[in-house]
Amino acid sequence: MAIELAPTIVGPSKQELGKTASGSVPIRAWYYNPTDDPPSHPHQYTPNREVSVEHLIELGVLTWTQIETEDYHTNEFLNNIKVDRSYNYGEVLTVAPDRLNNFEALTQKFFTEHLHEEEEIRFILDGIGYEDVKDFDGQWIRIEIKKGDLIVLPPGMYHRFTLDENNYLKALLLYQGKPCRIQFDQGPDADAMEVRKRYLESVLLCKQNGDIKDNQLENISYEDKTKDDQLENKSYEDKTKDDQLENKSYEDTKDDQLESKSDEEDDVSVVYTPTIHSLELATTNMSFQAMTV
Numbered sequence: 001m002a003i004e005l006a007p008t009i010v011g012p013s014k015q016e017l018g019k020t021a022s023g024s025v026p027i028r029a030w031y032y033n034p035t036d037d038p039p040s041h042p043h044q045y046t047p048n049r050e051v052s053v054e055h056l057i058e059l060g061v062l063t064w065t066q067i068e069t070e071d072y073h074t075n076e077f078l079n080n081i082k083v084d085r086s087y088n089y090g091e092v093l094t095v096a097p098d099r100l101n102n103f104e105a106l107t108q109k110f111f112t113e114h115l116h117e118e119e120e121i122r123f124i125l126d127g128i129g130y131e132d133v134k135d136f137d138g139q140w141i142r143i144e145i146k147k148g149d150l151i152v153l154p155p156g157m158y159h160r161f162t163l164d165e166n167n168y169l170k171a172l173l174l175y176q177g178k179p180c181r182i183q184f185d186q187g188p189d190a191d192a193m194e195v196r197k198r199y200l201e202s203v204l205l206c207k208q209n210g211d212i213k214d215n216q217l218e219n220i221s222y223e224d225k226t227k228d229d230q231l232e233n234k235s236y237e238d239k240t241k242d243d244q245l246e247n248k249s250y251e252d253t254k255d256d257q258l259e260s261k262s263d264e265e266d267d268v269s270v271v272y273t274p275t276i277h278s279l280e281l282a283t284t285n286m287s288f289q290a291m292t293v
């Protein structure tokens with residue numbers, strides 16, 4: 001039986017927008033001021049150039065705030081999100097100098113611009129960090145993630161992570177199906193990945209006025225551009241239908257790929273039940289790949 005890895009439909013929906021407004025205090029985000037300060041500094045402009053939750057949603061970034069972190073295993077609000085979005089595997093990771101053997105190398109790696117083939121989902125149990133994500137025009141947006149925040153970055157979105165000046169963050173890492181800890185650093189190879197193209201297409205469809213900058217489109221193939229041009233002229237209903245069809249097609253492809261895998265891999269899927277499995281990663285057991293945030 002194939003594992004349903006649930007390819008994510010990137011982009012906002014009214015339902016998700018409502019969920020994002022779960023707390024009275026939205027997550028904090030601002031445009032990153034690229035000074036020579038260490039990455040762990042806030043890097044705000046003066047005055048600060050804040051970015052709204054709605055803008056983050058346009059980019060495919062979903063956030064929730066003020067979630068209770070005590071007894072999070074039984075937290076109904078968090079568990080509802082897990083069920084709604086098929087997050088059925090989790091592990092706890094602490095990023096701090098005294099918790100990681102190769103802290104400097106790892107944190108430097110985390111701060112390298114990269115993407116993933118699956119969603120990046122982080123529920124912050126303690127501490128503060130920053131997720132930087134690329135805006136439509138390529139500017140960095142810094143998102144502060146702190147205790148009680150849940151953030152979901154879409155597949156194919158370039159981003160990077162750093163701790164704040166306190167050098168401590170403890171987070172629950174959630175996954176849809178298999179844990180996905182592989183990061184693809186920004187470059188021609190990552191630009192050419194299907195998941196990257198799909199993200200760009202999704203952002204384009206969400207951006208009704210189509211003001212994406214040319215430098216974000218240069219890696220889309222001619223066929224992709226032609227398809228986008230055709231979509232521009234279609235009605236909203238047509239776009240929605242196409243989007244559904246594209247995702248159906250993608251799911252079918254995934255299923256085909258998964259079904260062609262060995263029996264051994266299929267057996268692994270049995271492990272990923274709808275129950276949340278939490279795992280305290282031992283520092284000594286951490287490999288480089290396993291440490292991707």
Ligand SMILES: [Fe+2]
Pocket residue numbers: 114115116120159183292293
């Ligand atoms: Fe990442």
